Amino acid sequence: MPAELKGLNEECGVFGVWDDSQAAQRTYFGLHSLQHRGQEGAGIVVKSENGRLLAHKGLGLLSDVFDRPEYLDELVGRSAIGHVRYGTAGSRGIENIQPLVFHYLDEDIALAHNGNLTNAVSMRRKLESDGAIFQSNSDTEVLMHLIQRQKQPKFADRLKASLREIRGGFAYLILTKDAMYAALDPNGFRPLVIGQLENGSYIVASETCALDVVGAKFLRDVQPGELVQIDDSGCHISKYTNDTQLAICSMEYIYFARPDSNIYGVNVHLARQQMGRQVALENPVDADIVVGVPNSSLSAASGVAQQLGIPDEMGLIKNQYSSRTFIQPTQELREQGVKMKLSAVRAVVEGKKVALVDDSIVRGTTSRYIVRMLKAAGAKSVHLLISSPPLKYPCFYGIDIEHTRELMAANNTVEEMREKIGADSLHFLSLPGLIKSIGLKQDEPNDGLCVAYFDGKYPTPLYDYEDGFETPKTADDHALSASVKQHQVI
Template sequence: MPNEVKGLNEECGLFGIWGSTNAAQLTYDGLHSLQHRGQEGAGIVSNNHGEFKRHRGLGLLAEVFADPAKMAHLTGTAAIGHVRYATAGNHGVENIQPMLFDHPEVTQFALAHNGNLTNADQCRQELSALGVEFQATSDSELLGELVQTSQAPQFIDQLKASLNHVRGGFAYLMMTPTMMIAALDPNGFRPLVIGRMDDGAIVICSETCALDQVGATFVRDVEPGELIIVNDDGISVDHFTTDTHLAICSMEYIYFARPDSIIRGVSVHEARKRMGATIAKEAPVDADVVIGVPNSSLSAAIGYAQASGIHYDMGMIKNQYVARTFIEPTQAKRARGVSMKLSVVKSVVAGKNIVLVDDSIVRGTTSQYIVRLLKRAGAKSVHVRIASPVLKFPCYYGIDIQTTKELIGANYTVDQIRDQIGADSLAYLSVDGLVNAIGPLNDSENHGLCTAYFDGQYPTPLYDYQAGFDAEVARLGLYEGAN
């Protein structure tokens, strides 16, 4: 059940290109700009006139491809690549993507996935009953196996049927000898964009920052339920479903995406500035200086300073060679990462009343350490302002938050959290404040965002996770509304 497959949950980055003589190198460059989305493993599959070549491995992209011969091996005019993050217990190279599958019609296809399937248990049981022997333990493999066992007449029909069988959050990038295919779940939980190079090559990737990295021009977002097919004739648009309802993950704007990316027409940097400005209005404080936790909170800190009129300064420095702690696979690594990655500019904080702006509090490890660090550096007081609402509920669509037990906001009130992290005051952005800061997306029925992590309003059934979620809600009934 869900607790047993905890390691399947992942937040990843996808990049693919069709029609370029430098496909593998451009894929590497694009993945490099998406390294923030996954630091555990990386892989690239190239397509040379139908012949696939692959290299993948554990570690950062530069580590996996440190040997120049690995890139030189990946010849061809098309490629797809993947950077991966996974939770503890699932770190084998067999789970590093893209994955390869044999197929009688298209000979072979490669598959890369960002997200998490909420009916993975059900799919795995059904496939096992058909005699499927799995090559890995990741839910990313399941779509490929469903395609292989589908009774539909042709490959695209098999793919459509399989996409309608899986549930949850998924952005898929696939490649056959003659085409590259992208598919996005009916809610569009994960971002996926299309770009075009000057030479006509087509790029599909997780964020617009990767388009910028390779010099591609943004064409448009992949829409929920779409099947984008790219071949030598260009781009064609199909659908595996038209029953869609946009609910893009609000954590993309808060934390995961790079600030220079644009998601569905909204600048991530500007949205974060508006989040900071909104919490400044919702929870003002008399202080001397505003500082942000580098790097993902700096935009919100600027917004807070501009809205409050309090001076902004660089009060903390991040060691750029230490991985992000939220997406570190284990708590032990997260704790060690916090202690290594941040230092204080004492001349900025000594003797000052500090407003410390951060994007979120997940487990509390980072916040407690930072407050202690600032006070050791001579801060008179530290007022923590979180530019997102209280994280109370798990994410089942592809982020490393699967149980309420690991969320400090689900188990303690705001006052209790304040005391635990040692802050002089603590306030969070409201859900309405978050939605208004991001702004309405192109969805006619609502704001187009998933805010389930804050309000428990999931836009889809939870399938494998429903029983566990119900039990967690019952366990935490005492705290309902306390925050």
């Protein structure tokens, strides 16, 4: 039985621009395109003419944080980094909203992070014992304290040395008076890309959709173990470690990334569409129509319809102004959230055998409600096809799965899940089918994908989690029982 987890870190989005006259405004638009990666807080930091860093950040959506024109107008500077945050319950203080800004005698430094460090607790304890004082309970701050303790004269060298001390999943953006730095962990768990505007300004962002929105040309993906330094002389790329193995998070393709984004050359929409084709190929259900759960499952639904040769219908309508249900803190609120966000189209589903397509099942709350809703609208039968394998294991690299006991597939057989959900049949995409559908074709285990959520085989040691560290029950700290040692590491 997988270990129970509380307070896994967030899935976030980062965006940065160097040497652009509209740096703050450009960052705002870039972050807006990444809003799906975090809705709990947002912030932008710019480098002013005198090298000092100016920040504005707050709780809520980007439009809530920057709800007055002067908030952006006051961020005057030619370089900026920004962050949108998805945090877990209990971590909603302003002190955890990024980018974090550190004021030193000689310069200011801003830091934004997407991911989760697996040795953050032990590193923090060591740093605190050496006199470090933390201003937040986020593991993001660990890196800055490490940098300040290095002895190399150049900032880039201190940064590289520090990156070699941390473990887990991370995509960092760092802004100083002289440069903007981007760094990716040795496994590339989180996506990170480089682009360039027509005026020559460089952009770094979590997804290519952000490049498209601001009119930047895609240059390349940041590769595992790379450090990118962008300054007035251009873009310089080096390695801080050669011990790398690509293991990009498969949930980026399944759920998190925007369908118009490309990750390591694979378009997210086309990958999801192929997942739909594959799950229908593996499970050819008897249905009249296909209905996808909006919005992240619509691409997979089109693939199911193509494979089954039946219409892809809009049988569910989503209220675009409701939040994701899995972030609600209680079961009652989650169920209410589902009711607020979805409704069935009776004219479409009544009297029909429905192939319902969703990207994943976490707790089963949404699936159970949707099946019940479709049948109440007159559906003759509902066959649920999931375009990913059963989600059974926690993630340690930056995706929030709060309690393994709440993962439906970790505690039930497929037949038990079908019965609890109320579907006439329930089918999951096979793990080989998922890997084939994404089609990275990398010379790495699982074609360069991390699929530990499905098979429990983690690409790296789990460090603090394996060592049984017990930590304060705050959002960005981590508690894990020693039973995680039973998990396999490949």
